[in-house]
Amino acid sequence: MDYRDLPIRDDLRELTPYGAPQIDVPYPLNTNENPYGPPPELVADLAQAITEAATTLNRYPDRDATDLRKDLADYLDHGLTVENLWAANGSNEVLQQILQVFGGPGRSAIGFEPSYSMHRLIALATATEWISGLREGDYTLDAAKAVRAIERHQPNIVFLTSPNNPTGTAMELDVIRAVVKAADEVGAMVVVDEAYFEFARPGTPSALTLLPEHPRLIVTRTMSKAFAMAGARVGYLAADPAVIDALLLVRLPYHLSALTQAAARTALKHVKALLGTVDAVKAQRDRIVAELAALGLPVVPSDANFVFFGVPGGDQKALWHKILGHGVLIRDVGIPGMLRVTAGTESETTAFLDALKESLAVVDVDGES
Numbered sequence: 250m251d252y253r254d255l256p257i258r259d260d261l262r263e264l265t266p267y268g269a270p271q272i273d274v275p276y277p278l279n280t281n282e283n284p285y286g287p288p289p290e291l292v293a294d295l296a297q298a299i300t301e302a303a304t305t306l307n308r309y310p311d312r313d314a315t316d317l318r319k320d321l322a323d324y325l326d327h328g329l330t331v332e333n334l335w336a337a338n339g340s341n342e343v344l345q346q347i348l349q350v351f352g353g354p355g356r357s358a359i360g361f362e363p364s365y366s367m368h369r370l371i372a373l374a375t376a377t378e379w380i381s382g383l384r385e386g387d388y389t390l391d392a393a394k395a396v397r398a399i400e401r402h403q404p405n406i407v408f409l410t411s412p413n414n415p416t417g418t419a420m421e422l423d424v425i426r427a428v429v430k431a432a433d434e435v436g437a438m439v440v441v442d443e444a445y446f447e448f449a450r451p452g453t454p455s456a457l458t459l460l461p462e463h464p465r466l467i468v469t470r471t472m473s474k475a476f477a478m479a480g481a482r483v484g485y486l487a488a489d490p491a492v493i494d495a496l497l498l499v500r501l502p503y504h505l506s507a508l509t510q511a512a513a514r515t516a517l518k519h520v521k522a523l524l525g526t527v528d529a530v531k532a533q534r535d536r537i538v539a540e541l542a543a544l545g546l547p548v549v550p551s552d553a554n555f556v557f558f559g560v561p562g563g564d565q566k567a568l569w570h571k572i573l574g575h576g577v578l579i580r581d582v583g584i585p586g587m588l589r590v591t592a593g594t595e596s597e598t599t600a601f602l603d604a605l606k607e608s609l610a611v612v613d614v615d616g617e618s
Contacts, residue, residue, distance in 0.1 A: 260376060267370050272578050276600045278591040279580040281414070281445070281555050283477035285526040285594070291519045295512055302511040310507035313497075317510045320517045321485050325470075327457045332490040336505060336513070340444055340471040340484030345371050347467060347486075349499040351406050351438045352377030359398060360408035361390050363415060363584055365442060368408045380404055388416035388549055388557075392427040399431040407432045410442040411456070412449055415582045415589045417551030422454040429463050438492075440467045445553035447475030447527050448534070453552055457487055464489035474554060476516055476523050483513045530554050534592035540602055544609070555591045561609065568608055575604035 253262055269280050287295070318334040325334075337343045348371050352358055357378035360368045364384075372379045382398045384390055390409070399407060407428060411420035425441060432439045441456035456468045467488040473479040486492075516523060537556045541548045547559030560568045563586035572579055577600055579590040590601055 258376070260373065264370070264373060267367060269580060270578065272573070274573070274578045275576040276593065276597050276604075277578045278593050278597060278601055279578045279589075280479075281474060281553070281591045282479050283474060283526060283530065283554070284591075284597055285477055285529070287477055287516070288519065288522045291516065291522065294515050294518070298511040298515040299508055302507045306507065308507075309503045310505065310510055312500075312503045314505045314510050317505070317514050317517075318485075320514050322487075324517055324520060325457060325487060327455075327460070327487075329457075329460075329487055332493065333460070333487050334485060335488070335493045335496055336483060336485040337500070338484070338505060338509065339473065339482040340442070340469050340486075341367055341371065342504070343469050343484045343486050344368065344440070344442075345375065346496050346499050347438070347440060348372055348375040348377055348406065350495050356405040357402065358406035358408060359402055359404040360410075361395060361398075363388070363413075363582070364408070364410045365414045365444075366582075368410075368440075368442070372406075377406070384413075384416075388413065388418045390420060390424055392424040395424070395428050396431040399428065399435060399437065403435045404437050407437050407439045408442065409439065409456075410444075412443075412445045412453075412552040414445065414553065415555070415580070415584070415587075416549050416557045417445075417553040417555060418549060419449055419453045419552035422456075422458070425456050425459065429459060429466055433463065433465060436465075438465050438467060439463070440469060442469050444469070444471045445474055446470065447524060448531055448554045449552040450531075460487060460489070464491060467492060472513060472516060475527050477526065478512070478516055478523075481509060481512045481516070483509060529594075530592050533595060533598040536598060537590065537592060537602070541605075544606070555589050557587060557589050560586050560588060568605075571608035572601070572604045575600070575607065577601050577604040 314336050317336055319331040321334045322329040322331055352375050354376045357380055358372045359380040359382050361382040361384050369379045380402050429439050467486050469486045472483040538548050541558050549557040565581055565588050569581045
């Protein structure tokens with residue numbers, strides 16, 4: 250029986266589940282993971298912390314994750330306190346809770362695409378109307394056009410992404426200010442997704458600096474990328490305390506397990522070691538940008554741990570398959586003529602570049618793209 254034969258909601262029938270291909274290859278560079286595993290000293294401390302947490306698994310965890318939120322506030326700094334932070338199982342659960350509270354039937358959310366597809370998918374899953382705004386040809390966001398879209402559609406939630414996924418482009422603070430001001434005027438919440446912020450180039454501003462002035466602003470982050478903790482599933486947000494109070498209305502009881510809280514708190518004690526890999530990843534990202542540009546491929550400047558680039562002839566599917574044939578898995582996000590590759594270790598990056606060059610040579614000979 251097909252799931253569409255079940256009495257599911259009509260508005261879900263045409264959706265497809267989110268997910269990047271999971272293929273066993275030597276070089277998986279398609280999901281923007283940090284290629285460096287947790288350092289040995291963190292692994293040892295994690296083992297101890299998890300063991301201690303395991304002794305009380307017969308009891309429910311702290312349902313408000315108070316200690317973890319305090320640690321996250323200390324990490325972000327910016328004058329934030331535990332009352333400004335909220336944490337959940339990955340940034341996707343954070344986004345879902347936001348949409349459950351501020352979206353829903355009869356409400357709408359706008360995002361400026363191409364951008365992180367889960368903003369749209371979670372909106373639709375919560376019966377929130379999705380409005381597609383557009384970015385410029387260079388994937389930046391024009392502040393005036395964004396303001397006009399907000400004034401026209403008067404959404405309940407506005408999604409911004411900086412750095413943006415899949416393009417890697419970061420936003421100027423003036424653009425975010427203009428959007429927040431326009432959203433304030435129509436009574437909308439603004440969510441700035443900063444999942445990749447730790448990889449941004451020097452001088453890139455964070456929307457965290459705007460929080461004191463704007464109680465309807467939410468900034469989301471994750472421990473999956475720079476912290477190399479994708480398997481732990483920890484996401485969080487910073488906002489006015491009233492926003493956190495609102496999220497309590499929809500959070501499931503004891504949603505963040507004691508083991509997850511223990512793992513996240515332990516990782517935050519090793520910030521220096523964990524973020525020490527960020528510079529190495531950024532170096533490989535910049536290497537990819539430089540080498541692709543040298544090959545004559547269109548490359549989008551990146552403030553993330555991945556690179557978005559153009560394909561000769563525009564057939565991204567053909568080039569994706571050829572690169573995969575060399576044991577390198579990158580991401581086709583469905584944008585014609587474009588592919589995305591995660592910056593890996595030096596050897597992983599070399600494998601990608603070699604596979605790309607060989608694949609392009611095959612394309613040139615075959616005349617397939």
